Amino acid sequence: MIAPVRVLTWNVQGSAGVDVDAVARHIRAQSPDLVALQEVQRRQAARLGGALAMAGRRWAFKHWPIVHRAEGLAVLTPHRFLAAEPFRIRGGPIWSWRRRIGIDATVDTGAVIVRVLDVHLSPHDDEARRTEARLLIDRAGRGVPAPLVVGDLNDQPRRGAHAELLGGGWIDAWQRVHGDAAGATSWTSGDRRRRPPTQRLDHVLAPSGSVVEDATVLDDPLEQLGALSDHLPLMATVRLPEPGRTGQ
Numbered sequence: 001m002i003a004p005v006r007v008l009t010w011n012v013q014g015s016a017g018v019d020v021d022a023v024a025r026h027i028r029a030q031s032p033d034l035v036a037l038q039e040v041q042r043r044q045a046a047r048l049g050g051a052l053a054m055a056g057r058r059w060a061f062k063h064w065p066i067v068h069r070a071e072g073l074a075v076l077t078p079h080r081f082l083a084a085e086p087f088r089i090r091g092g093p094i095w096s097w098r099r100r101i102g103i104d105a106t107v108d109t110g111a112v113i114v115r116v117l118d119v120h121l122s123p124h125d126d127e128a129r130r131t132e133a134r135l136l137i138d139r140a141g142r143g144v145p146a147p148l149v150v151g152d153l154n155d156q157p158r159r160g161a162h163a164e165l166l167g168g169g170w171i172d173a174w175q176r177v178h179g180d181a182a183g184a185t186s187w188t189s190g191d192r193r194r195r196p197p198t199q200r201l202d203h204v205l206a207p208s209g210s211v212v213e214d215a216t217v218l219d220d221p222l223e224q225l226g227a228l229s230d231h232l233p234l235m236a237t238v239r240l241p242e243p244g245r246t247g248q
Contacts, residue, residue, distance in 0.1 A: 002111075002112050002239055002240055002241075002242055003109070003111035003112050003239070004213055004237050004238060004239050005033050005034065005109065005112060005114045005148075005237070005238050005239075005240060006030065006031060006032045006033045006034075006235070006236075006237050007032060007033065007034045007035075007036065007114075007116065007148060007150060007204055007235070007236055007238065008027060008030055008032040008034070008035050008036070008233055008234070008235045008236075009035075009036040009037075009038075009118070009150040009151050009152075009202055009203075009204060009233065009234050010023075010027070010035070010036075010037055010038070010202075010229070010231065010232075010233035010234070011037075011038040011039050011120065011151075011152045011186070011202060011229060011230075011231035012037055012038070012039060012040050012044070012228070012229050012231075013039050013228075013229040013230050013231065014039050014040040014041045014044050014071060015039065015041075015065065015068045015071060016229075018040070018041075018044045018047075018048070018228075019228055020044070020047045020048055020051055021051065022224070022228055023048060023228055024048055024051035024052050026218060026225065026228075026233060027048075027052060027233070028052055030218070030233075030235045032235065033077060033078070033079060033107070033109050033114070034075060034076075034077050034105075034107060034114065034116055035048075035052070035054070035074075035075065035076040035077070036073070036074075036075055036103075036116060036118035036150045036151055037073060037074040037075075037076070037118070038073055038118070038119075038120040038151050038152045038231075039071055039120065039152075040059070040071070040072065040073065040074050041068075041069045041070065041071055041072070042059045042061075042069070042070065042072065043069065045057060045059045045072075045074035045076065046059070048074075048076065049074075049076050052076060052078075053078065054076040054077055054078045055078070056075075056076065056077035056078065056079055056080065056081050056107065057074065057075075057076050058074065058075045058081065058084040058103060058105060059072055059073070059074045060072045060073050060074070060086035060101055060102075060103050061086070061094075061101070062099055062100070062101050062120070063092075063094060063095060063096055063097055063098075063099045064094050064095055065095060065097065066095055072101070073086075073101065073102065073103050073118050073119075073120060073151075074103075074118075075103050075105045075107075075116065075118050077107050077109075079107050079108060079109045079110065080107065080108045081105065081106070081107055082106040082107065082108055082113065083104075083105065083106040084103060084104070084105040084106070085103070085104045085105075086101055086102070086103055086104075087101065087102050087103075087104055087139060088100075088101055089101055089102055089119065089121070089132050089135055089136075090122060090128065090132060098122065100119075100120065100121060100122055100132065102117050102118060102119040102136070102139070102151075103116075103117070103118040104116075104117055104139065104143070104147070105118065106143075106145075112240060113145060114145070114148065114240060115143065115144075115145050115146070115147040115148070116147055116148045116149075116150055117136055117139065117140065117147045117148070117149045117150070117151075118150055118151050119132075119136065119149065119150070119151040119152075119153070120151050120152045120154075121133070121151075121152070121153050121154045121155070121161050122154060123154045126155075126159070126160045129153070129154060129155055129160040129161040130160050130161060130163075130164050132161060133153075133160070133161035133162075133164035133165050133168075134164060136149060136161075136165065137164070137165065137168040140168075140207075145207075145240065145243070146207035146208070146240075146241070147207065148204060148205065148206055148207065148238065148240075149165060149170060149203075149205040150203065150204045150205065151202065151203070152186075152201055152202050152231065153165075153201060153202070153203050154201055155201065156199055156200055156201065157172065157175065157180075157200060162203065165205050166205075169207065169208035170205035170206065170207060170208065171205065171206045171207070171208065171210055171212060172203060172204075172205055173203075173204040173205065173206055173212045173215040173236035173238060174200070174203070174204070174215040174217070174234070174236070176206075176212040176215070177212055177214060177215045178215065182200065183200045183215075183217050184196065184197035184198055184199055184200050184217070184232075185197060185199070185200050185201055185202040185217055185231055185232045185234055186198070186199055186200075186201050186202065186230055186231045186232065187199070187226075187230055192226040192227075192230065193223065193226065193227075194223070195226075196222065197219070197226075197232060201231070202231055202232070202233075202234045203234070204234055204236040204238070206236075206238045206240070207240065207241065208241070209240075209241030209242075210238050210239060210240050210241055211238070211239040212236065212237070212238050212239075213237040213238065213239065214235075214236065214237040215234070215235070215236040215237075216234070216235045216236075217232050217233075217234055217235075218232055218233045218234070218235060219232050
C-alpha cells in the first residue's frame with residue numbers, strides 16, 4: 001500500500017500580518033508533507049519556510065492591492081519538488097482581488113509522488129466558482145498523478161465548486177472521516193473572539209480511489225488560532241491510489 005501523505009491547508013490572511021513564529025509552531029506540530037497557503041505574501045511564505053526548515057518553497061502572485069504587498073499562494077514542503085507551475089483561474093487587473101490563480105505542484109516525498117492543486121476560489125459568485133471548479137477538473141486531467149485539490153474554495157459542502165469537484169470524482173477528506181459533522185474553518189463577518197467558526201470553506205479533496213485516514217480542523221486553542229487568521233488550518237492524512245487504480 002502507498003505511504004500516507006499529510007497535507008495542511010491554511011488561509012493565513014497575510015494582509016493583516018502573519019505571526020510567523022506562532023503560525024510555524026502550529027504547522028510544525030502536524031509534521032505535514034505539504035503545506036498549501038492562501039492569502040500569503042512572498043516574504044511571509046519565505047519566512048514561514050525558513051522557520052519550518054522547509055527548503056521546498058513555491059510562491060505565486062495573485063494580485064497587488066497597492067496598500068499592501070502583493071498577495072498570492074504558496075506551497076511549502078520539506079521534500080523535493082518535481083514540478084510547480086502557477087496557473088490562472090480568473091483574470092483581471094493585477095490590482096484586483098477578483099483575480100484568481102492556483103499552483104499545480106508535484107512533490108517526491110521519498111515514499112510517494114504527490115500532486116496538489118493549491119487554490120483560492122472566488123467569493124460572492126456561485127456560478128463563477130462552478131466555472132472555476134470545471135477548470136480545475138480540466139487541469140487535473142492534463143497530467144499525472146491525479147491531484148489533491150486543497151485550499152479555500154469559498155464554498156460550503158455540496159455547493160458550487162465543492163459539488164462540482166465531488167461530481168468529478170474527488171473525495172472530501174473531512175466528510176469521509178466525520179460525515180456531516182460541522183467542521184467549520186472560518187467565520188462570517190464580525191468579532192472572532194470567544195465565538196466559534198461558522199462555515200466550512202476550506203477543504204482537502206482527494207482523488208478517486210484514495211483512502212482518507214484522518215482529517216482535523218485545528219481549533220485548539222481557538223482563541224489563539226482565531227487571532228492568527230480568519231480561517232483555521234485543516235489537516236488531512238491520505239493514502240493516494242496506486243498507479244493505475246481508481247474507484248472508491
